[in-house]
Structure formats: C-alpha cells, structure tokens
Amino acid sequence: MTDWAQVRDAGFAVPEGRPVRELVAELVGMLRSPDPVVRDRQAYSTLATWIARGVLPPDELRALGDELVPRFGDPEIQARTFVPLMLDAIVTAGVFEPAWVPPFERWYVAEEDLRGYDEKLGWLHAVAHGADLLRALGLHPAVEPVQMLRLGIGRLLTPTPWVLRDMEDDRLGYALAATLTRDDLTETDAVVWLDPALRALADPPAEGITPEVTNTVRTLRALYVLADHGLRVGPAKGLTAIPHREQLKARLADVFRIVTPYWL
DSSP states (O other): OOOHHHHHHTTSOOOSSSOHHHHHHHHHHHTTOSOHIIIIIIIIHHHHHHHHHTOSOHHHHHHHHHHHGGGGGOSSHHHHHHHHHHHHHHHHTTOOOGGGHHHHHHHHHHOOOOOSEETTTEEOOHHHHHHHHHHHHHTOTTSOHHHHHHHHHHHHHSOOSOOOOSSHHHHHHHHHHHHTTOTTOOTTHHHHTTHHHHHHHHSOOTTOSOHHHHHHHHHHHHHHHHHHHOBOOTTOSSOBOOTTHHHHHHHHHHHHHHHOTTTO
16 A cells, blocks of 8 residues: 555655556545545545646546546545545546536536534545546536536525535636636627526525525626636636626626615
8 A cells, every 4th residue: 555645744755666557546445534634635636636737648537537526426525525536637638528517517516415514524624625636527628518507506596404504605706707707708698697696596485694695696606706807717817807808797796685775
C-alpha cells in the first residue's frame, strides 16, 4: 500500500515502483471512504492534481469517468458527492463523454442529502460539488447551455428541508453565471430558464417561506452580483461580462420583486 499522506506532503509526485493505473485504482477505491482525510485530502486531492498535471492520458481519463458515473447511485452520500468533483476535473482537462450528462442531471435534482459539512464524514457538499460540474458542462461547447441553466434552477426549486449554509448558493450562482457567458446564448435563452422560479414564487406555499425558496433567492442574488460586475472564467486574468446582462438583471429583479417587494 502507498503512503498517500507522504505523497501529499511531497507535492503529489507520482510514487515510484507501482504502475500508475494500479495507483489510480487504489485512489478510486479511497474516494468512497467515510474518512474525510482518506477521501478528500488524499484520494481526491491526488487524483485532481494528477489530472491537472496531465499524468493520465485521455483514454484513461475517459475510463475513469465511465467508472465513476455509476456511483451517482451509490448508497453512501460521500461516494455520490465526490463523483461530480472528479468529473469536473476530467472535463476541465478536456475529456468529455455525452453519456455522463444524463446520470448527473438525474442525481443533481434528486439528491436529498444536502448537508454541506458533517462532523464525521467531512465535506459532502452535494449542491456545491454538483455546481462545479454544472459550470464545467455549461462551458463545454458540446453541451447546450440552457440545459445546464434549467438544471440549476431545477435543483434550487426541488423541495427540501435543508437551508443551504456552507456557501453552496455562491458556488451555484457562479456556475450559472459562468454558463451565461456563453456567446451562443440568445437573449431569450439568457432569461427563459428563470420562468419556473417566477411561477413558483408567485404561488407561495401555505406554510410560508420554504427552504427551497430561501435557497433560490439567495443563489439568484449571487448571480445578480456577478451579472452586474462580471466574473472570472477559466484562466482569464480579467473579468468576463455576461452578454445579455441587462436583460438578465431585469428578469432577476422580477424574481426578487415577488419575495421582497419593499426592495424594488
């Protein structure tokens, strides 16, 4: 067995004496661990670093993605939520398979365990980790950006008992904003995905403000800030503007006016 703590301390240099595929297989197994040190600080950090450094060739990255996607249905929450993080690394490295998208979409809107941090399991962060992959897919030319925008609002509006508290709203707001920088989005595309929020908030539940309403409004406020000021996308040093920012800000204001009419 490899001393992965030592690998981390050595700057994630690839250990000698074992084939890289064998090392990767061990790390993939560790990604299911309930121990956050093993799963996050060792397995995920090592794999993500190696992927970014080009240690794994494209065919091995594709095989890794294919191996991880079925874990969206894993019974263990930590196993599920580290799949989108790994797929984000793989897609960002330039390897993409269309077959990965539907399982991600089904999982993201259906995931019921939205805990950010757990004292025993560490970071779970289903919404935030999913947002990272949503951003990577939203920027990928082979994926329709409106598809990812609708996925994001669908995740937010899905009924839940959880009020997001670990900055998941900022992560998802950023993912939506990054997707909205696509220059192939029409003016209609840039705002129509918000229609479900307008409909849902216009017909509030009898029990008052539900967690999903709070989560939706807070995420869209983060999006408004990014639409107003621009955002950093990829390796660009400056800020990228959202092409239809004024139309988007006006539609977002329509959403906010429903829940906070005293603002606008």
